[in-house]
Amino acid sequence: MLNRFKYIFSKLNVRHRVLLSALLLTLLATGITGTLAWNSGRQSALNQGQTSTEARPVHLLKLERDTEGNQTTVPVPGADFVLYNAQDPENPVQVQSTFTTDQEGRITVSLPPGRYFFQEIRLPYGFAPDLDAENQPIRRYDFTVTSSTTNDHPIVTAYNRRLSGDLIIEKTLVNDDGTELSEEQLAQLFEFRVTFSDDGTYAYQINGEGESHELASGETLQLRHGQRAVFTNIPVGVHYIVEEVGMEHGQANNSSGNISLDPSIVDFTNRDMTRLGNLILEKEVVNSDGSAVTDEQREIDFEFEVQLSNVPDGASFRFTTNRYQIDDDPDNDDDTREGTVANGDTLTLRHGEILTIHDLPVGTSYQIREVERPNFVSGTRDVEGNIVQDANNRHLFINSYQVDGGEPVLTFLSFEKQVISDDEAALREYFDFEVTFEPDEGQIFQYRIIENGIEGELQDFVSGDIIRLRHGQKVLFADLPPGLTYRIREIEIDRFLEALTTVGGQTVNGTSNGDETGNRNGSHHTFVNREIPNGSAQLIIEKRVEGVGYDAEHEFLFDLYINDVKQDGVIRLRSGETSLPIVLELGDRWRVVEHDSYDNGFSQEGISNGTGTIELEHIGRNVYVRQTNRYVRDTISLSGTKTWEMPEGVQTPRHITVQLMQGDIAVRQVNVEGPNWAYTFDNLPKFDNEGNEIHYTIREIPVTGWRAETNPENINLHNIWVDPVTASLEIEKLITGDAAPNAEQFEFVMNPGGHVVNITNSGQAHFPEISFDRPGTFEFTVHETRGSTLGWDYDNAEYRWFVKIEQDTDGLLSLTEQWLTKNGERIDGLQAVFTNRFDDSVLLExxxxxxxxxxxxxxxxxxxxxxxxxxxxxxxxxxxxxxxxxxxxxxxxxxxxxxxxxxxxxxxxxxxxxxxxxxxxxxxxxxxxxxxxxxxxxxxxxxxxxxxxxxxxxxxxxxxxxxxxLTLTAIILGLVCIRIAYLLYRETKSKKG
Structure with missing residues (x-):
């Protein structure tokens, strides 16, 4: 080793030798013992390359954007989404099946790091997609999951626009008798209380124009005949109740319901039962001796005091007379009489004049009394009665002027009974009359009863006795002395309304009114009674639901109000059911309100006869209140069966996975097991967001060895056994470089399938056989797992193995071709070769x-x-x-x-x-x-x-x-440096020598 250093130094000049010595000293000073910086960086890079695949919980939050376009924190449940993995943006892969937001508007999933997006495929009823800056609907929501992603906040916050509708309240008033409305009726105000389920405040306009008014839930508004209160921009689904305060005689439709996209029209129609009648007064003057009426007598104004009750305070009524007909001077317009009369007023009449008081309400009670006038005797002094529908309220007042001298002529008094009724029993009923005469002095009078022109026997009568009459009968007192004071009073019966109750006056002679026999020498009165209508009707509530897919056992709850009093308990009905009959009497008012069940998917579309009054036409009949709801989550259920076709000895798999498809989207997924192999998908949306009916298809996750057949008419599956074709890929491991001190195991992975094989040191291995049960060209990727053992340089090549399977006309499969590519380039042969190199010098570091x-x-x-x-x-x-x-x-x-x-x-x-x-x-x-x-x-x-x-x-x-x-290392390096310095010194000295 020292010789190598000596050789290196001999080839360096002095400057380079000094630099190298400084470098060695620096290494010594810093304590670096061979672990080079590049190796540390390389290891760091290896560590960074180990990507975490741990799933992270994340959630989508769906919120409401109100009808004004403002974001809210109100959750939107029931929105359907599909989740896609977008690692390959051009070919996103669906993750699981449909996700639906819960009651908190959330969808929670756990996903490994990567790129994804949610796509909204179905909105809840009453909502529309949010809009982007270009007013295009937003249905896709992209997001990225990282290793640091938390579930503290929504990874996606999506909004749906709340749709709105209109509420229109209409008021109509009609007269029960079909007559035109009066000015007073046209000016009458009707009050309505409006309640909203969200306790909101909404604006309305009268007839949809002009000034806008704010109305909070529970407050009232007023309408006249023909007016409409138009509310706009009420969220779809809000439940409303409209109640007319103090309603009488009428009915209402759609008085409660849910707001929908179409206007909700509430129409209240009131029938004014105030029938009107006229009161007619006639005046006639006669002379007791039968002589003609003089001109002076014709000009006399006789006074009549008028008392009216059961009329509005301060009410006045128009009257007219026929004076123009009896006037000798037709050019004198001043003699045309017309005016008004009120309670307590006094009217005047002349001979031959007929005065009509117009449009008195039916039920008005009146009393007319003629003021006494000297030398005149009143054949009819006073009358009491009531304005009765269809009765002839007409009274003749006769004044007899008493002429001196002459013999008195006997006269008569008669009265008859008339009953207005369609009931035969009422026509046969008897009515009691009390008749008195003054002075009577214990005198016995006689009368006879006349019916259908046939006179009965004379009957004795004492003043104050009771006479009984039925419809069509008449009492005749004949041969009465003039000047006898009489009073006739009908005794009241609750079931009848009397047009004339009491009449009084004096018997007079010289009269001209007479009776139906032509006898014109007496007084006659007609007592008309009208039967007060009575009876009952039966109220029946019907429940109807439109749509499909709802729970047929769902119960709808109803509250019933009778005469503004809420009845105990609730009425429970299922779709198609009717309530037990509820007996109501004539004049009873009812109101039916169904509880809101919008959250369960039911929108109240309309209620007929939701509010009303039992009228005459209802008596003895059934009155139906029909409440119609629409199921806004129209759903269906689909069922299918799996069948198998296979040779003997082949076993079916333990279970299969079936997906229900809406186009290319898997909306449901279920595992199916034998022996029945049946499956059902419930609560499937019947229509898409555009209202088009959805066509569902079935798909099976492929099962090795089986070919699935489907039928477009149903969602059944039929699997046919197909003998599979198998193939396997061989790999080889080569090693170059230095000899490794230890045996090393290398790992290889094939996808899809995640197949793994291992080779220790160099050698060959086969991946497990792949079974192909259907035709197609199949692609697999093969790569070596990068290890972490120091000194090894791993092969980064990626192989792709292509296998082509074809099917003949008999259904048999065959492997027709297979080939390999390495890093995108096709290669010869079918063996994937990976070469790794070992460098032992790295170990020293x-x-x-x-x-x-x-x-x-x-x-x-x-x-x-x-x-x-x-x-x-x-x-x-x-x-x-x-x-x-x-x-x-x-x-x-x-x-x-x-x-x-x-x-x-x-x-x-x-x-x-x-x-x-x-x-x-x-x-x-x-x-x-x-x-x-x-x-x-x-x-x-x-x-x-x-x-x-x-x-x-x-x-x-x-x-x-x-x-x-580092003592040992430092000593070694120090010795090396001393040796180098010595050699450098000796070489320098040698050169100088």
Whole structure:
């Protein structure tokens, strides 16, 4: 070795020799013992090349963007995504099957580092994709997973736009009798309370134009006939309830429901049951002697006091008269009488005049009393009654002027009963009348009952007696003296409304009204009764669901309100079911509200007769409330069966994996096992986001030895056994360079399949046989796993093995061609050859750091007698190469640094440690150079007490080595440098000589 250095130095000039000497001194000073920097960098590069493949948990978060376009923190469950591995951007690979966001809007997966993307394939009902800067829908979300990726935050945050719809509330008012609405009715305001399930506040406009009004959930708005309250931009799915405050006589459709893309129209139609009638008053003047009425008598104004009740306070009603017809001066317009009358007013009438009070509400009670006038006797002094629908509320007031002299003429009093009813029983019912006469003086009067023109027998009557009549009968009191005061009162029956209840006056003669027999010498009154409608109807709630795929056992809950009172309990119905009949009486109001079940996929599309009143046309009939829901998650279930066709002796696999495909996307995956080999996919979306029906197909993960056949009409699978073709690839390992000190095992991998073979040192091996059960050209990659053993240079070549399989008309498979490429270039032959080279010089550069630790077990030895230091020797092949002193200040530890791992012949150095004997202690040494040594000292008792330590350290003997562990190397290098310097000096001196 010295000769080599001498030769090298002889070829250098003085300058180069000095530089080389300086370099050697620098190496000595820095303690570098052969571990070169390039080797350390190479090892670092090797370490960095070991890529971590540990899966990292990550999650996608799906949130809502509201109808105004603002991002929210509201999660969106039920969104379907497909996950792709995008390591090869041109050919992304689907990972598993469909993922669906949970109730928190999350999808959580564990993925190894790499590039991926989520693609949204189905949105929940009521949502649309988010838009990019160019207003294009966003469906793909790319992301990258690294070894430092955490699950603390979403790796993807995606948004869906919440769609919105309109709510329109319409108000219509109609008169029950079909007449035109009055000005008062057109001006009437109706109040509506609107409730939203999200407790939101939304804006509306009257008739969709003009000023915008804000309405918070639970507040009210007002509408007139023909007006509409138009709400816009309400999120799809929000449940609403519209209630008319104080509604009477009418019905409403869609009074509750869910907002959809189409406008939700709520129509309230009220029927004004305020039928109107007229009250007619006639005036006639007669003379008691039968003489003609004079002109003066015609000009007399007779006064009538009017009392009206059951009418709005302050109400006034128009009246007209026919005075223009009886006026002798038709050109005098001042005689045309028209005006208004209210409760407490006084009206005047002249002879022959007919006064009509118009449009009194049915049910109005009235009392008309004529004011007494001297020398006149009132045949009808006062009447009391009610405005009754279809009744003739007409009353004749006769005044008889009493002419002096002449014999009084007997007169009559008659009254009849009329009943308005379609019920035959009501027409046969009897009504009681109380009749009084004054003065009566115990007089017995007589009357007879006339029916259908047939007079009955005379019957005795005493004032105050009760006379009973039924529909169509008439009572006739004949031959009554004039001037007799009478009063007729019908006794009320609850089931009937009386048009005339009481009438009073005096019997008069000389009259002209007469009766139906033509007798014109008396007074006649008609008592009309109308049966008050009554009865009941049955309310029945029907439940209907449109769509497919919903749970037929799902129960829908309904609340029922009768006359604004919520009934106890809830009504539970499934699709297609009806409730038990609910009996309601005439005039009862109902309201039916279904509980919101939008979160379960049901949108309330419409409810007919959701609100209403039992009217006459309902009596004795069923009233149906029909609630229709649409299942917005239209789903279907598909089932299939796996069948096998195989020769005898062939066994089916234990299970197969089946994928349901939507186009190129695997949306579901399931393992199928025998013996039935049946599979079902439930809750499959029936339509895509564009509303097109989805066509699903089936695919089987290939099973070796079997060919799968499908049918486009169903998702059944039929597997046919195919005798497979097998092939195997041979590899060879060659080694060049220096001889390796140890045997080395090399690993080779084939993909796909992850097949591994090992070769120790040089040699050949075959990968396991690959079985091909279908035609095609198959490609495999082969490479050597890069090892970490020092000194080896590994072959980085990549081979690709191509195998072409063809199938003939009989279904038999055959291997028709196979070939190899190396690093992209096709080569001859079918053997992959890998050549590795070993360089033993690298071994000289590897070093070790050897830690040594001291552990004491002093037992009962007191601290003042415990050792305060020891000496540890590092031995290399039983020769000391370094030593250290360990003390308590060093925590009884040391490190022998940068010790050579191999000797000059490439053999690994075996290191041990020894300890200079410690009096009274036994030593046990464990460990090795790679992991470190531990010296365990246990106190066993001293043979003699230790001598006192000297005040000054001894300067004789060998001092402990406290260097950096490179003493031996430093001595060798120092000797080399001295030798070189000597040779340099001698050569220089020789040249000078």
């Amino acid at each position: 590897e070093t070790l750091d050897i830690p040594v630790k001291k552990v004491w077990d002093h037992k009962e030895l007191t601290a003042d007698l415990q050792p305060d230091g020891i000496v540890v020797q590092l031995m290399a092949d039983n020769k000391e190469v370094s030593r250290r002193q360990l003390t308590a200040d060093m925590e009884w530890q040391t490190l022998f640094q940068k010790m050579p791992r191999y000797d000059s012949e490439g053999r690994e150095i075996k290191y041990q440690v020894k300890e200079s004997e410690v009096n009274g202690y036994s030593a046990k040494i464990s460990g090795n150079a790679q992991k470190g040594f531990t010296i365990h000292n246990t106190y066993v008792g001293m043979e003699e007490p230790p001598s006192q330590a000297p005040d000054k350290p001894s300067t004789t003997g060998r001092l402990p080595d406290v260097g950096d562990g």
